[in-house]
Amino acid sequence: MKNKYFLEWSVGLSEAFGEEPVKMVKAQVPGNANLDWLVGTNMPDWKQGANVNLNQIKELEDKWWLYEAQLPAISLEVGEQLFFVTEGIDYQYRIFINGQEAAEHEGMFSTVEVPVDSSGEMERLIQIWIAPSPKDELGTKDTREEAAQSCKPAVSYGWDWHPRLLPVGIWEETYLEVRPKAYLKNTNITYQLAEDYSLAQVHFAAEIIGDGEVVFTVYDAEATTVLNANNDETKEIEKPKLWWCNGYGEPYLYSFKAVLMVDGKVIDEEVGTIGFRTIKLVMNEGTWEEPLNFPKGRSAAPITIELNGVSIFGKGSNWVNPEVFPGTITRERYLELIDLALEANFNIFRVWGGGIINKKDFYELCDERGILIWQEFMLSCNDYRDSEHYLEILEQEARSIIARLKGHPCLAIWCGGNELFNNWSKMTDQSAALRLLNKLCYELDKDRPYLMTSPVFGMAHGSYTFRYLGGDNREVYEVMPQAHNTAYTEFGVPSISNLETCAAIAPIEELFPLEENEMTIAHHAFGAWMGATWSCLDILEDYFGTAKCLEDLITWSQWQQGEGLKCIYEEARRQKPYCSMAINWCYNEPWPTLANCSIINYPSTPKKSFYDVAAACRSQLVSARIPKFSWVGGEIFSIDLWLLNDGRELIPAGNAKVELQIGDKIYPMQTWDYEEVMPNENLEGPTLRMKLPEVTQGKEEGVIGLGQNAAKRSRNEWQKMTLAIKAGEMSSEYQLHFLV
């Protein structure tokens, strides 16, 4: 059997390669060198205040780092070999073993392994020198543009919700491994499903180093043996249980064990899982009919996920690095975030191209939980130019990533990267990097869809605010019904963070009134994207008036975030089947922000909007299209009623009762008698109208006006107006704003 030995590492920094560090600190492996340094030298907490801007933190990004570990004396049996294996070091490095250079490497997503001679009298030392993070010389200093010629995630170079902090270090599992005289190098299990899914033809293959025989055993979820197979053998499984994503069925996994025998003795084994499913991107209904007139362009690109022959409405969120220092991400962090996704009724994550390719736990957990993965390569918002060196590293990294992930049933789509075909990136269909990735995905993983970027033609990103910024004040309620896209794979509404998250950044008294300063800029309340976009104080002021405390801002912004996101998710669902996906920007965040579009605060604390989104993403939902957020007495309130049905169950005939509650008072609107709704289909219902009562309350009575302008002119008091709809087991509630 292979045996792993984990080492005790220390790490220090230096101005130049080979220059001995003055000081070494204890290193966490996997982890990040600069984080170890911050901890080990008792630096101020980089997550607090404006500490992230401290010179002593910023200057770390141009250092060389030296990791050192003593090699234990390991006695080997005859034929055994010792290897040093790292599954990922961030980002450019040289490995020295016993004073000899053993490897030189660029790229954090590929494994490096080198044989180790542990015999004899020697220094017994492993040293890893890590170079400063790459910075493209053509990129503007201190911006993400510096990432444009490397395969290091661009987000670390600074984003409007991520500090500029360039993690480096041994970020993935790294160990010594004693390997028997023969061992399993790779197992590769592939299958073909019959068109009617009645049969799986499963091919078993293992790469063996040395001589030996492999026997595969497949078990069902109850650990009962399904079959045995030899190497390079194809076996059939009749009526295989299929893997489904959340909301469409059980994410059924078989497991397998590959056992390597030499002379009748087991000397190595590998285990893994198999999920049987087909996945395709098919045309969205209605897109073949467009465009209509000559001169006629092409139809939109297909973006409907078809899982096991069933069209899936993709409901999910954009996954970003859950830690600024990705070396510290644990299985537990992944687990709590992925379990929250189930609670949110999600079935997909878009793993955004600005961040890392995740650790294997992430994909294993998504396999288990039934969350589809849209996996982007590490290109985002830059022009990744066609230099020979860049393409070489990209190919190496992509080959490694594809080989590592392609066995996961959760993996739905490969994508070149984020927003590459827009004018802030300026890549095109002809960019060599994206053609190369298409080629590699085809070569190594032909049956999985590949997109050059998001958005492709037909899809869209945005908007990112409750109402349009800069002159055009259209609310999301107006923007979304006018949109006509095949998928919305980014859209957001920002909010101020939960109180405890804010408190982790600075004392609350320093946060109210919320004003622009180094700390609030560092944590994205100001100076983010187009100014104070994420704290959106002017919008809050317009709608709600002057806040009396931070809690006011939190309540108001999270209210708007929740209502805004409900509007978008539900509108996207109403546009089904022309639209087939709604994925908000964004799910989580890598550190405590003061304001952000995320629906979960760092590390894993849902905002109010999380629960609103969860409600909007239920498979069966009674939904209302609402024209606007603010209303005043005397206006004709109107809603369009819908029944939304995703998944594979029908909605039986029934009726939906609609009520409006203003303050304590309930006004019944109407009851909608609806017919049975087929699985995966929606039903458009009636438009209901009701004259709003003149509610007199507060300083100015009987305000008459329309919507947000009214708010500007005569805001004094507002209260929640709750629209409640109940239909059988389904119910929905919308909280609107009522000016009195």
Place this chain on the structure above:
Amino acid sequence: MKNKYFLEWSVGLSEAFGEEPVKMVKAQVPGNANLDWLVGTNMPDWKQGANVNLNQIKELEDKWWLYEAQLPAISLEVGEQLFFVTEGIDYQYRIFINGQEAAEHEGMFSTVEVPVDSSGEMERLIQIWIAPSPKDELGTKDTREEAAQSCKPAVSYGWDWHPRLLPVGIWEETYLEVRPKAYLKNTNITYQLAEDYSLAQVHFAAEIIGDGEVVFTVYDAEATTVLNANNDETKEIEKPKLWWCNGYGEPYLYSFKAVLMVDGKVIDEEVGTIGFRTIKLVMNEGTWEEPLNFPKGRSAAPITIELNGVSIFGKGSNWVNPEVFPGTITRERYLELIDLALEANFNIFRVWGGGIINKKDFYELCDERGILIWQEFMLSCNDYRDSEHYLEILEQEARSIIARLKGHPCLAIWCGGNELFNNWSKMTDQSAALRLLNKLCYELDKDRPYLMTSPVFGMAHGSYTFRYLGGDNREVYEVMPQAHNTAYTEFGVPSISNLETCAAIAPIEELFPLEENEMTIAHHAFGAWMGATWSCLDILEDYFGTAKCLEDLITWSQWQQGEGLKCIYEEARRQKPYCSMAINWCYNEPWPTLANCSIINYPSTPKKSFYDVAAACRSQLVSARIPKFSWVGGEIFSIDLWLLNDGRELIPAGNAKVELQIGDKIYPMQTWDYEEVMPNENLEGPTLRMKLPEVTQGKEEGVIGLGQNAAKRSRNEWQKMTLAIKAGEMSSEYQLHFLV
């Protein structure tokens, strides 16, 4: 040296493989078996009348064909080897030499070579059995859909300007070849140009079978030696003369000779040409600024050809097979058609994916003449499904095509095929065939742009008529200025063919009045696309009244075709730089049609529209945007004036004099004083207006009315109104329709 021996072939047909044909006829090689059969058995001329529908012609498509040739006795010197080589047999075949099966092959675009044992006593016979043309079982019988699982051009299965006739046979050079003991297999000359084009680094490589040494010599266009190089050597050429397309410079070609020496003796040589240029597809100006609003999609795909760093406005035409039986195409046919393209001021052909990949003469002549080639693979208007067998043949054929063509400087763009992303084809970005072609082009010819299809996002095809069919009667004058596309790579206006072309089909007296019958349907005057689309008799009647003879129809339709195409080419040029290409449907035709969108009749006879297009495509042009075709007295006639400038010369300041001629009378409109116009830029000039005189003539005097409706109400007499603009050396003339 290699020595070729051409054989005398005969051909016969059979019901089944191995069943000896009853009769053999003389075969033309290269040529086509079924054409040989038609000629050799004195069948009625398939190009005349409705003969193409004769059962004895139609039934040939399901026959087996046997080619036979006697093997000459060839005495070989020591070390020499004899090969049978075919550069292309259409389409599925088995080769038997001396009774032994030597090869089995599918695919007409790949070379097959087999060693031949010519010694000893034997039958000395080469036999080639060709199977019936493939027909996809899922395709509707007798339609192009039958081509959807093969690499045989879809056009042969029938198109609205091409008869259904499935050519088969030895269509490319096929011979015995005696090869010396060592010989050159491939030469591969590649180069890198310095960014400022001051230097070419040229790499010379040859694949040698056997042992020997290669010396390369490069000559300039005056046959002066530029350099010598050894195998696998890189040499520099300072200030290389660049290859330019027509209108932008000289298509300068160097030539090279590769000489293989054994023991100081030349035993083989290969010759070829080199054209130094860079080619890219870059974003069209203005496309990065779109789309504007959130939710925001991607920007359009790049489609501006950048040749040697200069943006080219692509002016050209869609090239279709010049013969129904492509085995019969000669260098002379290519030459006369390509020389006409120079006369038309074209710089590009789109080699449409419904047809063949051309013979090598075509690409050599385009290299020499400076015509860029947009080369599509053999996919058109079908869903070429992802079956294993199809993908295997496609890969084999594509590898062969790419290797054969990639050395040609004329080759600008690879493209997967025609209109694959529209609802009559239903392929998508995820189709394996198109991803495979991307992969192969990237692997084998990385620096040449690749498009999955035409149109890609931003581009458009159509319209194809002078005015919209079916209710919406908008003229091309109205449609085109409203279009907003990056490239128009198909658009057409049909016309009745030249009189001599019509006469080749049937006696003129059978052609007037032009009525629907088997013959007129066979030759596309009726039953083509949406009925009588190409003969467009109803449109002619609307504009011009009742024709008195075939010549009337020819004159009127060719008039509208010429004016319509001028409108489109010039409007596309006015939309530069947002638009960067205008390529009409279509250039030539494969047999005599009665009506077609082609601007050249079969075989190489220009229609009137050819000359109109040639005028519209001059590099420097004074151009008028005209609102409509028909005018009546008293109307305000208006035009928008432009100076259009392609190429690399400026237009000096000057003035343009605009006159309107009605009948014999000339009405001066105005003179436009314009400033210097920079190379490759346009200048938008004034809008001129003039009240048209009340011309009284004909039966009804002083008709007042507007445009084409007026024609319907009160047409009695019409005459040409000529708008003539002269500016320095430039002049333009538009002929409009004037109702009196």
